[in-house]
Amino acid sequence: MADQEITLMKGNEAIAHAAIRCGCDGYFGYPITPQSEVLETLAEQKPWETTGMVVLQAESEVSSINMVYGGACTGKKVMTSSSSPGVSLMQEGISYMAGAELPALIVNVMRGGPGLGTIQPSQSDYFQACKGGGHGDYHLIVLAPASVQEMADFVDLAFTLAFRYRNPAMILADGAIGQMMEKVVLPPFKPRRTEEEIIKECPWATTGRIGGRKPNIITSLELRSEEMEVINLRIQAKYREIEAKEVRYEEFMLDDAEYAIVAFGSAARIAKKSIEIARAQGIKVGLLRPITLWPFPTNEVKALASRVKGILSLEINAGQMVEDIRLAVEGAVPVRHFGRLGGIIPDPDEVVEVLKSSF
Amino acid sequence: MTREEIIEKGQLVYKKPTLLNDTPMHYCPGCSHGVVHKLVSEVIEEMGMTDKTIAISPVGCAVFAYKYIDVDWQEAAHGRAPALASATKRLWPDRLVFTYQGDGDLACIGTAETIHALNRAENITIIFINNAIYGMTGGQMAPTTLLGMKTATCPYGREVKLHGYPLKITEIAATLDGTCYVTRQAVHTVAAINRAKKAIRKAFEYSMQGKGSNLVEIVSTCNSGWKMSPEKANKWMEENMFEFYHLGDLKDTGADK
Amino acid sequence: MARMKGATVVDTERCKGCNLCVVACPLDVLALTSKEVNRKGYNYAHEVLSDTCTGCASCATVCPDGCITVYRLKTE
Numbered sequence: 001m002a003d004q005e006i007t008l009m010k011g012n013e014a015i016a017h018a019a020i021r022c023g024c025d026g027y028f029g030y031p032i033t034p035q036s037e038v039l040e041t042l043a044e045q046k047p048w049e050t051t052g053m054v055v056l057q058a059e060s061e062v063s064s065i066n067m068v069y070g071g072a073c074t075g076k077k078v079m080t081s082s083s084s085p086g087v088s089l090m091q092e093g094i095s096y097m098a099g100a101e102l103p104a105l106i107v108n109v110m111r112g113g114p115g116l117g118t119i120q121p122s123q124s125d126y127f128q129a130c131k132g133g134g135h136g137d138y139h140l141i142v143l144a145p146a147s148v149q150e151m152a153d154f155v156d157l158a159f160t161l162a163f164r165y166r167n168p169a170m171i172l173a174d175g176a177i178g179q180m181m182e183k184v185v186l187p188p189f190k191p192r193r194t195e196e197e198i199i200k201e202c203p204w205a206t207t208g209r210i211g212g213r214k215p216n217i218i219t220s221l222e223l224r225s226e227e228m229e230v231i232n233l234r235i236q237a238k239y240r241e242i243e244a245k246e247v248r249y250e251e252f253m254l255d256d257a258e259y260a261i262v263a264f265g266s267a268a269r270i271a272k273k274s275i276e277i278a279r280a281q282g283i284k285v286g287l288l289r290p291i292t293l294w295p296f297p298t299n300e301v302k303a304l305a306s307r308v309k310g311i312l313s314l315e316i317n318a319g320q321m322v323e324d325i326r327l328a329v330e331g332a333v334p335v336r337h338f339g340r341l342g343g344i345i346p347d348p349d350e351v352v353e354v355l356k357s358s359f
Numbered sequence: 360m361t362r363e364e365i366i367e368k369g370q371l372v373y374k375k376p377t378l379l380n381d382t383p384m385h386y387c388p389g390c391s392h393g394v395v396h397k398l399v400s401e402v403i404e405e406m407g408m409t410d411k412t413i414a415i416s417p418v419g420c421a422v423f424a425y426k427y428i429d430v431d432w433q434e435a436a437h438g439r440a441p442a443l444a445s446a447t448k449r450l451w452p453d454r455l456v457f458t459y460q461g462d463g464d465l466a467c468i469g470t471a472e473t474i475h476a477l478n479r480a481e482n483i484t485i486i487f488i489n490n491a492i493y494g495m496t497g498g499q500m501a502p503t504t505l506l507g508m509k510t511a512t513c514p515y516g517r518e519v520k521l522h523g524y525p526l527k528i529t530e531i532a533a534t535l536d537g538t539c540y541v542t543r544q545a546v547h548t549v550a551a552i553n554r555a556k557k558a559i560r561k562a563f564e565y566s567m568q569g570k571g572s573n574l575v576e577i578v579s580t581c582n583s584g585w586k587m588s589p590e591k592a593n594k595w596m597e598e599n600m601f602e603f604y605h606l607g608d609l610k611d612t613g614a615d616k
Numbered sequence: 617m618a619r620m621k622g623a624t625v626v627d628t629e630r631c632k633g634c635n636l637c638v639v640a641c642p643l644d645v646l647a648l649t650s651k652e653v654n655r656k657g658y659n660y661a662h663e664v665l666s667d668t669c670t671g672c673a674s675c676a677t678v679c680p681d682g683c684i685t686v687y688r689l690k691t692e
Contacts, residue, residue: 025450026446026449026450028446054446054449054450056445056446056449058442058475059471059472059475060471062439062442062471062472063439063442063471063472063475064442066435066436066439066442066443066472067442067443067445067446068446069433069435069436069439069442069443069446070415070433070435070442070443070444070445070446070447071446071447071450073433073443073447074413074446074447074450074451076450078446078450092436093436093439096436100434206413206431206432206433206447207413207431207451207454208410208411208412208413208430208431208451208454209409209410209411209412209429209430209431210410210411211410212410214429215425215429215430215431215432216431216432217425217431217432217434218432218433218434219425219432219433219434220434221422221434360621360667360689360691362623362663362666364689365621365622365623365671365687365688365689366623366625366687368689369621369622369623369671369687369688369689370687370688370689371685371686371687372622372671372673372686372687372688373673373676373677373684373685373686374676374685374686375682375683375685376682379682381630383630383656383681384680384681386680386681387632388632388633388634388658388680389632389634389635389636389680390680391680392680393679393680393681393682394678394679394680397680397682546678547678548640548678549640549674549677549678552677552678553677588635589634589635589636590635590636590639593636
């Protein structure tokens with residue numbers, strides 16, 4: 001079947017193809033390295049002539065995210081993509097969407113910062129993605145792909161989770177995953193939902209008062225403190241449910257491990273090679289790869305701490321996820337961090353040296 | 360003939376539009392917003408678009424417009440209403456999509472969104488309330504504040520050296536190829552109100568006919584912010600605002616398209 | 617001669633006493649109450665001249681809060 005064909009493409013291109021195939025209704029974006037291929041691929045594919053998907057290059061990331069906000073208000077499946085500085089610009093809109101409880105997908109193909117930084121890969125937006133990012137008490141559902149295949153697969157997964165919980169979801173990739181070419185099996189085509197389906201599935205959406213129903217109002221504003229607290233508590237209860245039900249992770253060679261590396265995305269790929277090298281030298285080490293960064297696999301990391309002598313958090317940043325690991329481990333075993341900065345990807349051999357010197 | 364007989368046997372000549380619900384509006388007594396809310400409601404009703412309208416409210420005095428006009432509403436971030444409207448109209452092309460924004464929202468923080476949505480020829484209408492002041496936050500200087508006009512942040516009057524010039528964004532909009540209908544109206548007299556209503560109707564119709572973007576500026580009063588009675592504010596507007604913000608159509612290419 | 621007779625009904629609880637209807641009326645039919653206030657504390661508009669209103673609806677048109685309903689009857 002043509003749908004099952006293995007093709008070779010960049011991670012960014014896989015995002016675009018997967019969006020078209022999973023019935024996405026609209027993409028709104030602005031060029032920024034290293035993710036511009038998402039918009040370029042969509043423009044080249046012209047999905048408006050096939051599935052009817054809207055593709056629009058906005059005047060800024062601020063506008064892109066507010067187009068996504070407007071599109072999400074209407075119950076449609078909408079998304080944007082950007083890279084770190086652009087995602088910083090989007091934070092206000094993301095906060096509004098979290099506050100108004102809207103489903104949408106934001107893809108961040110991270111590059112090194114701070115500021116304009118570099119166009120080379122980084123994982124230094126972990127805090128921004130997982131701890132809110134914008135103003136107010138909120139969370140995004142954050143998925144971290146470690147391959148081009150997962151770039152393709154997580155688009156549909158992100159939309160599914162976003163609509164299940166009426167909450168924005170983020171695919172937190174990095175420049176390496178976005179730019180690398182790998183073989184990928186694209187997901188099968190799924191038609192865009194019809195108007196009737198959207199109105200039935202999203203009775204809250206601003207579709208117009210079809211059938212004379214009461215007006216739907218999408219807002220994150222409530223001036224009465226008592227009411228605003230109720231809204232906040234409801235949103236927090238939703239977050240607790242997501243934490244209970246949606247944690248995803250991968251285990252690699254942990255069965256007999258005496259030490260563990262915790263790493264996500266590109267860093268997890270480095271970790272696997274480091275584990276191979278270390279095991280050849282007689283060091284029993286395995287990997288726990290969080291796939292959902294929020295909700296974080298807290299219980300799994302905690303359980304890991306009872307089985308190993310030490311945990312290394314391998315991140316392409318100055319140490320961000322390591323804080324969540326330490327919170328999970330609660331001091332049971334030593335937790336170390338290793339990372340490279342400025343767009344440098346750690347070398348598997350240097351990771352092995354860090355393992356040896358850390359524990 | 361008694362008053363009661365006229366009410367009983369007579370013809371109804373004016374009644375608040377049904378679409379404008381009974382929720383008391385939070386606007387100050389005499390505020391122009393109320394009149395424009397009525398006009399927007401009347402036009403939507405008369406076009407039979409009640410069940411096909413998606414409106415976008417701003418941040419500013421009109422943030423709660425969604426409480427008063429019974430259509431679907433999206434409450435935008437400050438200045439971003441045209442971005443929400445662009446996406447909404449493209450995703451639901453057969454809906455009537457309009458934004459309702461003030462001068463601070465539209466002509467200051469949201470200038471980029473305004474200009475680009477208009478110039479992309481999005482088939483939307485922007486209703487622009489220009490009262491030359493930030494009303495909601497307590498009367499600060501707006502991009503449209505007139506030279507010499509006193510506000511909370513230019514208490515000695517706006518002067519070029521300190522604050523630059525007032526912005527005629529509607530004139531800018533009229534130069535954009537994407538705009539179809541650009542007009543400046545007011546709602547201080549019965550005649551002006553009737554003209555403003557016709558302008559809103561025309562803009563909404565052009566939006567639905569896919570003729571491009573439409574901007575209806577309503578030069579308005581903010582009697583609280585201006586610290587005047589509603590009557591005096593209307594007079595001040597006639598004497599000062601209209602001299603700088605000329606009323607009338609700036610552009611109408613609807614018939615050519 | 618045929619003459620238009622009009623009547624206004626003011627939603628006095630909705631009225632905020634802005635006085636714009638009073639100014640708009642060409643025949644001085646309306647005025648704000650001088651002492652009585654509604655539940656919000658506003659003096660409200662009401663008819664002070666009887667048998668004068670022609671039902672032109674100027675008052676209702678300019679009313680920002682949509683407080684005024686107007687009726688009209690043709691009489692001989």
